[in-house]
Amino acid sequence: MSQGALLPLRLADVSFVAGGRAIIDQVSLEIGPGPSTIILGANGAGKSVLMRLMHGLLSPTSGRIEWNSPERPGAPRKQAMVFQRPVMLRRSAHANVAYALKIAGIPEPQRGTLVRESLESVGLAHLARRPARVLSGGEQQRLALARAWALHPEVLFLDEPTASLDPSATREIETVIRAFDAAGTKVVMATHNLGQARRLGDEILFIDQGRLVERAPVGEFFSKPRSAQAAAFIKGELPWT
Amino acid sequence: MSEALSTALALLVGLDSKLVEIVLLSLRVSLSAVAIAALLGLPLGAAIAVGRFPGRQTVIVVLNALMGLPPVVVGLLVYLLLSRAGPLGPLGVLFTPTAMVVAQTILILPIIAALSRQAIEDAWREYEEQLRSLGARRVNAALTLLWDTRFSLLTTILAGFGRAAAEVGAVMIVGGNIDGVTRVMTTTIALETSKGDLPLALGLGVILIAIVVAVNAAAYLTKELAQRRYG
Numbered sequence: 001m002s003q004g005a006l007l008p009l010r011l012a013d014v015s016f017v018a019g020g021r022a023i024i025d026q027v028s029l030e031i032g033p034g035p036s037t038i039i040l041g042a043n044g045a046g047k048s049v050l051m052r053l054m055h056g057l058l059s060p061t062s063g064r065i066e067w068n069s070p071e072r073p074g075a076p077r078k079q080a081m082v083f084q085r086p087v088m089l090r091r092s093a094h095a096n097v098a099y100a101l102k103i104a105g106i107p108e109p110q111r112g113t114l115v116r117e118s119l120e121s122v123g124l125a126h127l128a129r130r131p132a133r134v135l136s137g138g139e140q141q142r143l144a145l146a147r148a149w150a151l152h153p154e155v156l157f158l159d160e161p162t163a164s165l166d167p168s169a170t171r172e173i174e175t176v177i178r179a180f181d182a183a184g185t186k187v188v189m190a191t192h193n194l195g196q197a198r199r200l201g202d203e204i205l206f207i208d209q210g211r212l213v214e215r216a217p218v219g220e221f222f223s224k225p226r227s228a229q230a231a232a233f234i235k236g237e238l239p240w241t
Numbered sequence: 242m243s244e245a246l247s248t249a250l251a252l253l254v255g256l257d258s259k260l261v262e263i264v265l266l267s268l269r270v271s272l273s274a275v276a277i278a279a280l281l282g283l284p285l286g287a288a289i290a291v292g293r294f295p296g297r298q299t300v301i302v303v304l305n306a307l308m309g310l311p312p313v314v315v316g317l318l319v320y321l322l323l324s325r326a327g328p329l330g331p332l333g334v335l336f337t338p339t340a341m342v343v344a345q346t347i348l349i350l351p352i353i354a355a356l357s358r359q360a361i362e363d364a365w366r367e368y369e370e371q372l373r374s375l376g377a378r379r380v381n382a383a384l385t386l387l388w389d390t391r392f393s394l395l396t397t398i399l400a401g402f403g404r405a406a407a408e409v410g411a412v413m414i415v416g417g418n419i420d421g422v423t424r425v426m427t428t429t430i431a432l433e434t435s436k437g438d439l440p441l442a443l444g445l446g447v448i449l450i451a452i453v454v455a456v457n458a459a460a461y462l463t464k465e466l467a468q469r470r471y472g
Contacts, residue, residue, distance in 0.1 A: 052370075080375075
């Protein structure tokens with residue numbers, strides 16, 4: 001592991017309790033650099049919460065979350081997250097990406113080029129001057145990817161980034177994610193979409209009721225799942241039938 | 242009554258100099274108070290909205306309660322502060338427009354702070370994860386939200402202006418309603434009505450309502466247009 005690298009990320013006995021219920025229950029795992037990791041599971045399995053714990057938006061009730069080389073508070077972040085529903089600031093697409101660079105402490109003269117490159121990488125250069133909030137859902141999500149990508153993060157968390165998009169917008173987003181993956185960013189994505197997990201994933205973390213049930217390379221996971229829950233999920237069976 | 246109305250109209254159409262003077266002083270006092278209250282109240286509202294500190298809920302309840310401050314009570318308090326025997330007596334600003342600005346600022350500061358706190362806190366709920374994910378500190382977040390809620394805050398500032406322009410009690414007490422010095426629209430209306438001089442009172446009443454309606458219409462249109470443009 002190179003020095004100063006965020007990864008690997010280690011979770012040791014991490015639990016997150018809310019309202020007396022364990023949303024995440026004693027999860028231990030290690031995520032290294034390289035192949036993309038898909039967090040797969042049904043709605044309410046705890047995928048989003050697990051990601052937020054990793055990304056630092058939530059603090060675990062118990063257990064430890066450790067990066068190889070933790071980010072210093074106040075320093076530019078080396079990880080970014082794209083949410084299911086993008087939150088756009090009331091300013092232009094260009095300004096939304098520039099805002100992320102400003103927060104990261106990038107001096108003004110360097111921002112313009114970085115913003116343009118980032119918008120080009122998601123195919124939004126022609127909409128740079130458009131107010132971000134009037135863009136379509138798919139465009140907004142690509143803009144969110146551009147904003148997350150502007151600093152070329154080491155780790156990119158994606159929380160069901162296409163769950164509220166139509167098929168063509170979903171394809172565009174997946175193309176962008178594949179490009180980021182190819183460019184060397186570690187992609188960690190939550191989804192409940194089996195097709196998407198197959199298309200974008202190298203390995204699967206299968207979560208059920210807040211527990212890490214199974215971890216396997218994507219081919220193996222789909223051809224011969226080890227756990228009954230994963231097998232049922234793949235077959236589209238409902239767990240209570 | 243109809244005679245009073247026609248005289249009021251004549252005063253309006255002829256831009257009676259005394260009437261103009263009163264209107265201008267009213268605007269000067271209330272707009273100054275709004276400007277100062279906005280300068281203090283918006284950052285205060287943003288700070289309370291995104292801040293985490295002990296007693297935060299108490300502060301919010303008190304601030305909300307202060308929105309209903311009776312103008313005469315504010316007038317009385319400012320009067321006590323500025324009167325010759327009061328702690329700020331040596332400044333000698335009692336019965337001047339300055340004293341009226343101070344009183345109206347105190348009156349509307351809680352309105353602007355409380356309403357902006359609500360608007361910014363609602364936005365914070367939507368933005369919090371995204372801004373924290375980007376690594377924004379709370380101060381950054383507060384400034385970002387002030388800018389991003391700018392159209393809602395315009396309405397907040399207007400609520401303050403409406404309150405300031407319409408109140409009588411505070412300016413009456415600390416201004417003294419001195420002819421040509423501290424006489425504003427509302428105090429004139431009160432005085433002229435009690436004297437039985439209805440035309441001037443009516444004329445001023447019409448102007449006061451017209452100003453408030455015009456300002457609100459302008460702000461509403463700005464907000465609508467801006468929201469259509471920026472989403």
